[in-house]
Amino acid sequence: MSRTPAGVSRQTVTRAVNDMPGINPGTRERVLAAARELNYHPSRFGRGLVKPSARTLGLVVGDLTNPYYADLAATVLRLAAERGWNVVMAEPGSVADLVGAADAVVGFTGLALEPPGAGAPNLPVVEIDPPRVHPGHGRIEFERLTATRDAVRHLLERGTRRPVVLDAASRSSRGRTFLEAFGEAGVDAVVVDRDTPWADLAELSPDALVAFNDLEGFRLLRELRAHGVDVPGDVRVVGVDGLAVGDFVTPRLSTLAIDLAEVGRAALDLVAELSEGPGRNLTRVVPHRFVVRDST
Amino acid sequence: MSRTPAGVSRQTVTRAVNDMPGINPGTRERVLAAARELNYHPSRFGRGLVKPSARTLGLVVGDLTNPYYADLAATVLRLAAERGWNVVMAEPGSVADLVGAADAVVGFTGLALEPPGAGAPNLPVVEIDPPRVHPGHGRIEFERLTATRDAVRHLLERGTRRPVVLDAASRSSRGRTFLEAFGEAGVDAVVVDRDTPWADLAELSPDALVAFNDLEGFRLLRELRAHGVDVPGDVRVVGVDGLAVGDFVTPRLSTLAIDLAEVGRAALDLVAELSEGPGRNLTRVVPHRFVVRDST
DNA sequence: CTGAAAGCGCTTACAG
DNA sequence: CTGAAAGCGCTTACAG
Incomplete structure (x- = not known):
């Protein structure tokens, strides 16, 4: 019995909205019109609960105005896309908001991560060049x-x-x-x-x-x-x-x-490993190198 | 009866994992230990369905290696954070993947948006400097x-x-x-x-x-x-x-x-307006200006 | 302090 | 072509 505003059942709405077969074209139009009218948008959560959907990586970097962060973000975005992940971004100050939106977190979480969330079994976290060690977190260390x-x-x-x-x-x-x-x-x-x-x-x-x-x-x-x-x-x-x-x-x-591409790659590898379960080797080391140009 | 692996009910798991009061400290520890053991992470979708949570903005920009896109992203990230939105990012090629992850989309969706999704009642979309008009979408036009x-x-x-x-x-x-x-x-x-x-x-x-x-x-x-x-x-x-x-x-x-800050602001304003329902004035115009430096 | 019930908004079989 | 039922994984009252 339960009817939607369009006068049809939920299933029929699903069919119309998702452009599925097995629905009368007239019905579909009517439903879509009603949806438009009511400004209806299907809930990501309801859908996500029943359909397999892309995992989401939280990426924490500083001001993108700094090319250093922008370049890292570009690399991570590319690698994440290759692996079928979405990426939510936040600045270190807003890590908290991001936690509810991501399946794993990577980046310069720095001081933003203290205290480590009451020890709750949080998401997999991979920290880049972090000031201190957080047990259970992956780390990308810079060798300077x-x-x-x-x-x-x-x-x-x-x-x-x-x-x-x-x-x-x-x-x-x-x-x-x-x-x-x-x-x-x-x-x-x-x-x-x-x-x-x-x-x-x-x-x-x-x-x-x-x-x-x-x-x-x-x-x-x-x-x-x-x-x-x-x-x-x-x-x-x-x-x-x-x-x-x-x-x-x-x-x-x-x-x-x-090499930020290398940093990004190492970070995503660690995320993958942590997603499998608590890993053994949680740290990767990426070396700097000195590039001589004209200012010296 | 239905028991979790930790031997307690779902509600108790919720209490432990979310650090809620009214739970025996011993029980909490036991649950957290089991969670860690099993690499359990609560589903964003299950949670999102029952708890009010931040809305998510999809941001579509080109290669962040280009400071033009990075600067726009920086502005949008900041404005979104102020308004309590999360931001998922994607390059134009990956807009499709992003649609399931966002409540609205902003950016250089350009050609990536054809065909307009079978006319389905998609998310609110605000396009920046788009090559053509898509009815129902917001637009930021550049006056050059x-x-x-x-x-x-x-x-x-x-x-x-x-x-x-x-x-x-x-x-x-x-x-x-x-x-x-x-x-x-x-x-x-x-x-x-x-x-x-x-x-x-x-x-x-x-x-x-x-x-x-x-x-x-x-x-x-x-x-x-x-x-x-x-x-x-x-x-x-x-x-x-x-x-x-x-x-x-x-x-x-x-x-x-x-002025990319102005572009970002206009875009987020339009998103807000579209989220309210089909708006009247869906386009905003942002002018360029000529900056004379030394190369001319 | 702990658990049984109800419900969030969807989709996927399954009937008709 | 359309709908009734079941269930996805959580949390929020409500009992005990």
């Missing part, structure tokens, strides 16, 4: 030391004696690694805040600047040009991230690059 | 002519006489608009393929190049520099899109810019 040593050696060979490392106030792993590598080489690097303007940097009379990332490196390049400082003649500049756009600026920015 | 005229006037004032427009093989709206504007000014522009290398362009001895977009503009800038051609002295170059990075290249790229 080797490439950083390459960069430091390169800088010293070019005559660097007074390097300045620009770092986040909270001291990032990348900053610490540079200090370590300079230290090994017997050079004391000065650390200053990541967004220190050249006007203030100049007082340290540095002959090399390690930017917090490539974007900050571009900023420095621009400021140095504005002040008539020659790069790399007077000051060498190295960035971190390996953005493709670094090839378009002048001078082209030397940088500690990471 | 005014800014294009500004650009053309500017180029002519700087002495341009032999402009070349680089366009997609399928002739884009942007390309046609430039031809129209040059035509109005009594100048015949030559059209060539968007990725024509400078080696071939040189044979036309152009004194201005209209790149297909900013990224292609960067490419041209680089090629011109490699060939020792002075920009803007010998050849002027204008891009399309208004990417922020255009400010970092040398020379800084003049461009036909669009």
Whole structure:
């Protein structure tokens, strides 16, 4: 008996809306018209409950305005599509909202994940370059030391004696690694805040600047040009991230690059593994490499 | 009677997994342990069916490697988060997969949307700069002519006489608009393929190049520099899109810019309106503006 | 603190 | 061609 507003049964509505065979064309039209009229849209949840549907991957990255995150997202999107996954995106601040919408989570969840949700059996989570270990989560770790040593050696060979490392106030792993590598080489690097303007940097009379990332490196390049400082003649500049756009600026920015396609691939592999059940080897290591361009 | 593997009822599992009160701590632990053991994760669909949950916006953009799409995505992500929406992303090719995962769709759905799904009462759809009109869909239209005229006037004032427009093989709206504007000014522009290398362009001895977009503009800038051609002295170059990075290249790229934040806002407004029911005014117009930098 | 019942909105057989 | 029944996996009252 139970009738829909169109005066037909639920099954018939299903047939009309899903364009299935075995329905009178007239009936279909009538149902569709009523649906349009009532602004009816079938519920994803009702449908998902009874039809097999694509799994959804939650992707957590910072501001997409930064090509570093955008490039990673592009890779993950592509890999996910290949494997038949949908991708929901969120910034680290909104991870919570995302949990209800995804079957697994990947990305720079960073500090956003504490506390680990009362230990509830949450989704599979793969963290990229995370500040601490969360048991049960997959991890993509960055191996920075080797490439950083390459960069430091390169800088010293070019005559660097007074390097300045620009770092986040909270001291990032990348900053610490540079200090370590300079230290090994017997050079004391000065650390200053990541967004220190050249006007203030100049007082340290540095002959090399390690930017917090490539974007900050571009900023420095621009400021140095504005002040008539020659790069790399007077000051060498190295960035971190390996953005493709670094090839378009002048001078082209030397940088500690990471292969984001490899990061994405490793992350999705771990997701797959975690989806099977608690895995054994939950961490993958991806190395940086030092790319020499024109700014050093 | 119906028992779960943990030996308790479904309700008790719900209480444990959702960290709800009114459950014996021992029971909770036992349930969580079993859940972990069995790699159990609650179904999004079952839950979504009975709990109010965030709506999900489908966002369709091209390769995020292109900052144009990345910047739009960044804006949409932010606006969506403010309004409590989740965002699933897909490239135009994968729109179909996305439809089952979203409550509304926004973006460059372009040609991917034909045929319009057998007229089924699909989700609300808002198309950005779409090649044709789909009845019932919202549209964000770009108004290019005014800014294009500004650009053309500017180029002519700087002495341009032999402009070349680089366009997609399928002739884009942007390309046609430039031809129209040059035509109005009594100048015949030559059209060539968007990725024509400078080696071939040189044979036309152009004194201005209209790149297909900013990224292609960067490419041209680089090629011109490699060939020792002075920009803007010998050849002027204008891009399309208004990417922020255009400010970092040398020379800084003049461009036909669009305010992507405004595009995003208009799109989400239309989604909201369509979600209420069939709206009246389904189109919003966003103008380009010509940004003069150093390459012209 | 724990469980039996009802229902969320769909689709998939199965009758007619 | 159309509809009545069953069930997908959850949560929300309601009993005990």
